Amino acid sequence: MQINKVAVIGAGVMGAGIAAQVANAGVPVVLLDIVPAGADNRNAVAEGAVAKMLKTEPAPFMSKAAAKLVTTGNIEDHLDLLRDCDWIVEVVVEKLDVKQALYKKIDAHRKPEAIVSSNTSTIPLANLVEGMPQSFAEKFIITHFFNPPRYMRLLELVTSPLNSADTIKTVTDFCDYKLGKGVVVCKDRPGFIANRLGVYWLQSAVVLAFEHKLQIEEADAIIGKPLGIPKTGVFGLLDLIGLDLMPHINASMASALPREDAFHGMNQPLPLVERMIKEGYTGRKGKGGFYRLNREKGKLKEAIDLATGDYRAQARARVEAVDEAGKDLKKLLTHDSAPGRYAWDVVRKTLCYAAALVGDAADDIVSIDEAMRLGYAWKWGPFELLDKIGVDWFVEKLHAEGGLVPPILQAAAGKTFYRVENGKRQALTLNGDYVTLERPEGVLLLADIKLTQKPVLKNASASVWDIGDGVLCFEFTSMMNSLDADIVMLLNQTIQLVQKNHKALVIYNEGSNFTVGANLGLALFAANVAAWSEIEQLVGLGQFAYKALKYAPFPVVSAPSGMALGGGCEILLHSDAIQAHAESYIGLVEVGVGLIPGWGGCKEMLARWQAHKKTPKGPMPAVAQVFEYISTARVAKSAAEARDMLILRDGDGVTMNRNRLLFDAKAKALKLVENYQPPEKPVYRLPGPSGKLALKMAVDGFAKLGKATKHDIVVSEALANILTGGETEYFDELNEDKILELERQNFMKLVRNPDSLARIEHMLETGKPLRN
Known part of the structure; x- marks a missing residue:
């Protein structure tokens, strides 16, 4: 079975966002909601949700064209639209009676093979289908998206023994390939994996900040970058989520979790937070939260004082324990100070709780690590973090404090949770054995290649890897993947190497960004010492390398993800083809630093717009369009927008799932190898x-x-x-x-x-x- 059309019932923020991501995948979607009381427009809720999303930043839609794939309606007049939908997603209020009443209506209108899922994270699957026909229960699953659905990669999947393998595979493949999700299979437990651990972690970090008498800036500096957690830290993340949501989530968890669960010990009332919610300080969507902008004082950044409950100027936290520890986590966790003790208490509780979830929320450590990386944007999952700290050290410290040691930690004695054996990554199981981790078909990662290979070429800023079948991969490795002379020189060497011994070249890396552009620090240094000849030499060297790339006697495919700015955009423009991750943000932004594209970006954009069939004839249309893009430093906010700007052309591809990008780029390169001919050289007629x-x-x-x-x-x-x-x-x-x-x-x-x-x-x- 294939999913060719989807319905989403519930046009709130989450439901509308799910519908938008389905549309981003190029799949038609029906979005339904209730008929508002007394409204002239019976479709007002769903139509209003789409209109709002078209104005929202960050945008739920990857392009305005995607919004046209959404058909809006209401659940009183338009349930007949479900008849040709292959997957129906319910995203209504978290009340069992409301959901079950809706399921009876859905079952009366769906086709027999249609899959139905709920986005719930609080109601057990068995309860949801209670009283429903078996034919419905066989097709019912839980698909728990994270908000915002376009940007958060995690999708937690809960199934039942009644589901067929085909039903599970159909939804898994669609969410993986089409929606770009990392699908993590969870047990039917309260909060599943990510929210079960994530809510406990957040609650612990807040409660312990009060206990250790820290300020929120200090807490976020401690439970942030040192632990591989996004710069929002804990209090900034709660502002983003919304403080008013947390009491409801906590209450739901408290009612569902068994009495002996450690969550209950941290689920303490916080009078300050209760007062903030009551007064409308619910986070970014309200008047502010733990942090706020005081517009009456010229947008002064303020933070709430946990001791007094009053706002004050936000401090730039310098935590001695963090500074002294550097990258040594043990040093931070043993620092004899309130911040050090806070760090240990939060980490101890969080990692022990994660360990206790193995066998309960999930059968393996890999699912828990994946859920926290994709759902909460942790750099390392809890078990990866334990390996970094040292499992035996952690357990010994627990024993010294008289703490309980969860079974998986006992099984890890003298071991690590992950290891590499015969070039394969393996993970520890509850019985103390290791299992080999196999990537899904169609997933190729440099991280795996590096387990068994050394680079073919390498310098301080770039590496070249053999990814098989005669294809090499050029990887930026500099700070933020910024471009410098070393990268340009290695690119020239790589072109010569591929020409001699290989078939094709892919330019790709697994950093957060493809590249942020040229290394401005080096440029400023050279300018400050008046090294004008060296700067001009680098400009010329880059022009030569990029032109050589364009006319090389083999195909070059660039595979960007994240930002591809300035010189990075110019690399894409000089490639034979682009296989872009859907979340690629591409543009020529040099005017922002008082410069212009110097490595061929102007000529390539001109060539694209002059050759485009929709560009009006004459001396100015193409010139004016390119001038507008470059002079305003416009950045495409998705691969779809980059296609509208002609950075991507008709033959270029888009990959929704980040983990599949290198595989897709390599396949595109090998396809181009057949009868490959370098592109023809353009001729320009310009107005002068x-x-x-x-x-x-x-x-x-x-x-x-x-x-x-x-x-x-x-x-x-x-x-x-x-x-x-x-x-x-x-x-x-x-x-x-x-x-x-x-x-x-x-x-x-x-x-x-x-x-x-x-x-x-x-x-x-x-x-x-x-x-x-």
Whole structure:
């Protein structure tokens, strides 16, 4: 069975978000909700949800076109729309009677083979299907999405013995391939895995912060980066979730969990939090939460004082225990200070609770680690964290304090939870044995290749790996994958190596971002010491390497994920094909630091827009479009938007699941190998000075409206000079080298400008563009 159409019933934030992600996958979806009392428009709830999502940031839809795949309606008039849906997702209020009443209506309208699921995380599956026909129960499962559904990769799947293997595989494959989810199979226990552990962790961290008399900035600095937890820490995360949700979640967990569960010991009333909720301080969606922006004081960042309950200026937490420990977690956990004792108490409770879940919420440690990485964005799952700390050390410390040691920790005595054996990663089981971890078909990761290989080529900023079948993979390894001379030089070496001994090249890495662009710190340093010739040499070296990449006698496929900015975008533009992760954020952003694309980005975008069938003929349409994108530093907020900008072309692909990206890119490269021919060299016909004048007039208009600064005008003039071809006329034919020469000249002119250097310095110091 295949899922070709989906229905979502319940158009709240979660339900609407699930519908949007289905539409992002290119699959038609029906979104239904109740008929609002007294409303003229009976579809107002569902229609309003779609309209709101089109204005929401971060956007639930990957493109406006995706929204057109959503059909809205209501559950009184439009249940007949369920008849041709293959999967029906219920996302209504967490009340058993409401859900069961809805299931009876769904069962009367669904086709027999349609799968039905609930997004619940609090009601057992057996309770949900109680009293329903067996034919319904056989097709019923729980699919627990995390909010927001587009961006959170975890999907917890709960099944029953009545489900067929085909039913489970159909939903698993759809959520994996189409929705991009990491599907974790859970037992039918309260909170499943991620929220069971995550809620306990959050509650413990808050309660213990009060007990240890810490401030929230300190707590977030301790239970944050050192433990591989996002920079929001605990209190920032609660602001994001919403403080008003936590009492309901806690109450639900408390009512469902057995009396002996450790959660009850941490589920303590917190008067300050209760007061905050009552007064509307519910987090980012309210007037503020633990942190807030005080607009009456010029957007002053404030934090609540846990001792007094009053807001004060937010402090920049410098925690001595964290600074002294560095990357040594044991040193942090044994630091003789309130922060050190707090760190140990939170970590001890969280990891012991995680260990107690093995055999209860999940059968294995891998599922628990995966759930916390994908659902709470932890860098390491709890058992990976135990390996980093040292299992025996942790257990000895528990024994010294007289604490209970969960069975899985006893089984790990003298061992690690994960190990590599014969090039395969293995995980410890409850009985003390190891099982080999096998990747699903269609998953290829550099992390696995590195277990058995050494790089074919390597320097300080990049590595090259043999990924099989005659294909090499070029990986950025510098800080934030920023581009520098080492990367450019190794790229040249790699091109020569592939030409001699291999079939194709894939450019890919498993960092958070493909690349943030050129290393601005090195550029600023070179400019400050007036090393102009070295800067110009690097610009020329990059132009040469990227052009060599484009015309290499073998296919090159780039596979971005996350940010691919500046020079990273230019790499994509010079590749034969792109296989992009759906969550790729791509753009030429150099104007933000007072520069222009100098490694061929201008010429490639011009070539794309001049050749595009929808671009009107004439000297200016393509030039004007490219000028708009580059001068505003526009970044595509998804691979779908990058396609609209022509960064992705018709033959380029999009992968929804991040873990499948390298496999898909390699397959695309091998397909291109057959009868491969390098691309034809483009010819440019550009408008020259008259076109430059037209662009200048447009920028001057923005300046008069206060939308362009003094230096914006200078940078835009340099960009216009490149895109219009310099001193040329429309009937002249220009080649790539002429455009590259213009890029190089104008880049060097701008990099010498003090206002551009001020922009670079400001970006390095603040991470934000300077409007000078």
